[in-house]
Amino acid sequence: MKKYSIGVDLGGTKILTALVDRSSGEVLYHVKKKTKKQKGSQNIIKKLIEGIEELFAESKIRKEEISSIGVGAAGQIDRENGIIIGAPNLDCFDLDIKTTLKNYFNLPVFVGNDVEIAAIGEQKFGAGKGxxxxxxxxxxxxxxxxxxxxxxxxxxxxxxxxxxxxxxxxxxxxxxxxxxxxxxxxxxxxxxxxxxxxxxxxxxxxxxxxxxxxxxxxxxxxxxxxxxxxxxxxxxxxxxxxxxxxxxxxxxxxxxxxxxxxxxxxxxxxxxxxxxxxxxxxxxxxxxxxxxxxxxxxxAALGDYSGVIGAAFLEERVL
Ligand SMILES: [Zn+2]
Known part of the structure; x- marks a missing residue:
């Protein structure tokens, strides 16, 4: 098992990107960016990539140590194909997150919604543990x-x-x-x-x-x-x-x-x-x-981090 995953919480006001230790659920590094949804969905993709690149630069982690990238977005998600079908809070429609990030970083990518990732976080390391x-x-x-x-x-x-x-x-x-x-x-x-x-x-x-x-x-x-x-x-x-x-x-x-x-x-x-x-x-x-x-x-016990921690574990999800 690889030691780390990257979790991204894509919200209406901010994009939180974190490097998560897969055994402890600890957030080791994080990068926060403003969503600026009025600039359109291609700008959201740009911000997502920037956030992940900054995380790599800051943590000096190698790609080989990363198991996957998980993204949770506030909206309706096609989980199988990793597409945001519709996210009114992000002004985002038919946005293919999975293919874009997969091609860019050459890592497995999983996409879910914001409540789902928060629930996974709480289940694994928060109030729902056990x-x-x-x-x-x-x-x-x-x-x-x-x-x-x-x-x-x-x-x-x-x-x-x-x-x-x-x-x-x-x-x-x-x-x-x-x-x-x-x-x-x-x-x-x-x-x-x-x-x-x-x-x-x-x-x-x-x-x-x-x-x-x-x-x-x-x-x-x-x-x-x-x-x-x-x-x-x-x-x-x-x-x-x-x-x-x-x-x-x-x-x-x-x-x-x-x-x-x-x-x-x-x-x-x-x-x-x-x-x-x-x-x-x-x-x-x-x-x-x-x-x-x-x-x-x-x-809930993980506060602002529940989403990024859960997103880092989207790869374990069974659809
Ligand atoms: Zn209603």
């Missing part, structure tokens, strides 16, 4: 999840299983970015909370969060946390409402999938403990009594 039966749920700009059963990720017929963000929680509800109405993501994501807060501020409500807002910048999870620490009424109300919806979605998952463990991660969970605690308490209360008595909750 557990073969769990659901990972990540709450940030959107709400994503991955289902692990018998140690393997469930992909579904079209590779899109685990789209918890688009389970319907309100039949006549808010419009979601996917086009449907009442999706969980429109109620329980950081962006959903942001929309609620902004709506209230426009109507003249006052909030501590106004002290942190900057024109043109979005409301971050840390601004939400700072406002909660100041017991701000509006922010508490919007976050409690989001936890109410998220816990409903999670209770449905508990009843439907009956996992042993739910791992919660993402910016909003990491930054706002109030949101995490409220969500898991309510999710247990809303689940059927038998699974509710057994279900375990944990916070």
């Amino acid at each position: 557990c073969n039966d769990f659901v990972c749920i990540f709450v940030g700009t959107g709400v994503g999840s991955a289902i692990v059963k018998n140690g393997r990720i469930i992909y579904g017929a079209t590779g899109t299983a685990g789209e918890i963000g688009h389970i319907i929680v309100d039949l006549n509800g808010r419009q979601c970015a996917c086009g449907a109405h009442g999706c969980l993501e429109a109620y329980a994501s950081r962006s959903a909370i942001e929309t609620r807060i902004e709506g209230a501020l426009k109507k003249g409500r006052k909030s501590a969060i106004q002290d942190y807002l900057e024109p043109g910048k979005f409301i971050t999870s840390s601004m939400i946390q700072k406002s909660i620490e100041r017991e701000d009424e509006l922010v508490l109300q919007c976050v409690t409402e989001a936890a109410e919806y998220l816990s409903g979605g999670i209770a449905s998952v508990i009843n439907f999938v009956n996992p042993q463990l739910i791992i919660l991660g993402g910016g909003l969970i990491e930054a706002v403990d109030y949101f995490y605690q409220k969500t898991i308490k309510k999710a247990r209360a809303k689940s059927l009594p038998v699974p509710a008595a057994k279900i375990e909750f944990k916070k």
